[in-house]
């Protein structure tokens with residue numbers, strides 16, 4: 001579904017150069033829940049940003065369903081992000097003045113749909129994440145775990161084949177974290193999506209189908225639950 005070949009990403013700040021990704025090759029198949037682990041600064045978020053076309057690689061190829069996404073122009077890339085990728089960030093990125101269901105509906109609204117048309121789907125998704133009774137609450141009226149579940153529902157709004165989550169359980173208690181994990185597992189398995197999750201929690205990582213370890217911008221290991229991949 002998505003293939004990265006020999007991808008390199010370098011940042012230049014002042015006179016300093018940081019090689020955030022250094023020759024990454026990997027492929028993702030549908031129906032798989034993949035975790036990415038590694039020390040701080042290893043390149044995990046950079047990898048997610050490139051998979052989701054939030055940023056471009058310096059070199060290498062990123063192909064999604066056969067098309068080279070790194071070569072698309074800005075407009076085509078934002079089209080790819082809107083329709084094919086659902087992002088779940090650590091700090092939720094919810095809009096404070098909007099209610100839970102309006103936040104979930106945002107991707108469709110950005111895509112030109114009318115509020116009234118998308119409300120029922122937004123409410124259905126809130127029910128899926130167990131928040132059917134919080135639809136009219138604003139983010140400030142929700143707990144951290146509830147905000148994170150709203151962010152997961154929003155990521156599903158466009159029904160994207162690829163879900164990218166950067167530490168979705170990072171600042172949640174164990175029980176809420178486990179509920180988010182169960183939800184992401186369901187999403188990956190029931191709907192044949194690829195879910196890629198960055199986490200510092202090795203317990204959470206070991207519950208996924210495949211664990212990719214990044215160190216200094218390189219893949220150290222890539223292990224399937226059933227055996228070694230590379």
Ligand SMILES: Nc1ncnc2c1ncn2[C@@H]1O[C@H](COP(=O)(O)OP(=O)(O)OP(=O)(O)O)[C@@H](O)[C@H]1O
Nearest residue numbers: 011012013018020039040041042043044045046047
């Ligand atoms: N926008 C940027 N400009 C310059 N350097 C950056 C930028 N983003 C990341 N870096 C550098 O690239 C490297 C990889 O960063 P990245 O955010 O991918 O790490 P990470 O594995 O997600 O770490 P953490 O676990 O702390 O979130 C780091 O050394 C960081 O300093």
Ligand SMILES: [Mg+2]
Nearest residue numbers: 044045046166
């Ligand atoms: Mg990070």
